Amino acid sequence: MCTAAISAFGIGRVEAIRSSLLAATRPSLAASASPSLSPTPSPVPSPGSPKVLRTPGGNVVARCDAGMTWADALSPALGFHVQDAQQGPDVEYRVTFKTDGREVRVVVRCKDLTPEAEVTLG
Numbered sequence: 001m002c003t004a005a006i007s008a009f010g011i012g013r014v015e016a017i018r019s020s021l022l023a024a025t026r027p028s029l030a031a032s033a034s035p036s037l038s039p040t041p042s043p044v045p046s047p048g049s050p051k052v053l054r055t056p057g058g059n060v061v062a063r064c065d066a067g068m069t070w071a072d073a074l075s076p077a078l079g080f081h082v083q084d085a086q087q088g089p090d091v092e093y094r095v096t097f098k099t100d101g102r103e104v105r106v107v108v109r110c111k112d113l114t115p116e117a118e119v120t121l122g
Helices: 003-008 010-027 029-033
Strands: 051-055 058-065 068-076 081-085 094-098 102-111 112-121
Touching: 003 058, 051 102, 051 112, 058 102, 068 081, 068 094, 068 102, 081 112
Parallel strands: none
Antiparallel strands: 051 058, 058 068, 081 094, 094 102, 102 112
16 A cells, blocks of 8 residues: 555554455355355445445545445555545545546445445546
């Protein structure tokens, strides 16, 4: 993760998000010990569950809670930087990643407790 994202959101917050993402991707020991005969339903997102939204300009770790969109971390892609980022939670979250001659505008909104990105290349 880039230094700007860490300093902008705080090392403790970044570590909490990292731990949450790692825990979500690790299979449980009980599930690997005995095979299941029936299909496992997809987990239903809970309020506050972070989701990594990948764009050509960089990644946004966002979550939905109490009708608001929260951006917990920004990570520009190689060669990009954060040109403009909205502060605080809101109904939607906007960020612009920029590099020489290229701009990626991202608007994150919550739909059914899941953050979704609308990406505009410029």
